[in-house]
Amino acid sequence: MASRIAVDAMGGDDAPEAVVTGAIQAVNHADRDPSVLLVGPEAQIRAVLEEHPDAPHDALDIIDAPDVIGMGEAPAAAVKQKTNSSIHQGLAAHHDDKADAFVSAGNTGAIMGAAMFILGRIAGVERPSIAGFFPNLRGSSVVLDIGSNVDCKPSHLVQFARMGTIYARQVLDNEDPTVGLINIGEEPGKGNELVKEAYERLQNIDDIHFKGNVEGGDLLFYAADILICDGFVGNVLLKFGESMTTVLSEMTQQEMDRQGLSDDEQALVSNVLGEVSHHFDPESMGGAPLLGVNGNVLIGHGSSSPDVIEQMIHAAAALSTTEVIPAIESAFQSETG
Incomplete structure (x- = not known):
């Protein structure tokens, strides 16, 4: 059976045009699998669809959601007041089994708050976590958390390690993913109280392949398959990585001009x-999964x-066919039981 993905048509800086266009591409490039539920103000969505004669209407449905949560709105207030938003209604469609997954490039805080309210947390999970990706010489590492939990307890970091391990096994086909705890030194006993206690707990868990502390200088070379930190550190790390796409280009251009490289030489270096x-481009990885x-x-x-919207829809369809949620449920039931 084809996966059905609910997509927040109003999520993102260029919505609904970019989102609807990405949804059309996803369906056209996948032989109508998955199908898409576009969620948002129906009139605006239809206006964009009319601009695309290639739109496969038999694989695109609309859920009318007149409210829109803006990127700059306070998440807590928006979640409570705008219950007819595209975020609410898309998540509700997923909750009611009308969709197998939900995709949004909208207000992250509102998505997370509404997801916890509508879908609920998996039993035993204290803090759901957004998992990001950081490049290294072997590919990329999964980073938890990348900003959804700024203030954490040691138990939260341990749970991030467990959810990251399950995600790597179920989605990334990594049977024995390694876990590293981001710290200011590799030696046991380094860091603040949060990471010192998390280190003690992680080294005593049999089903997590814990490598120990990893330093910032090792991350780009490859430190571990999964990198664990609080959301404050994780968000700084990811934003630093995102800046590399612009800064490296500008620094290189300055140096090429200084050395007087020819146009052909500059073109080669730039390529x-x-x-x-x-x-380092955040768009290269598509969406970040909300685990827990x-x-x-x-x-x-x-x-x-x-x-990128197209990538996210395909990734959501693939995610919906995995056993991530049952595996997390089983792991946390064993932990609490």
């Missing part, structure tokens, strides 16, 4: 640099292009 910088809620939710960058 190579562009390929390297692509790994009782549903399949992918959150995208606000600047997501139609191509």
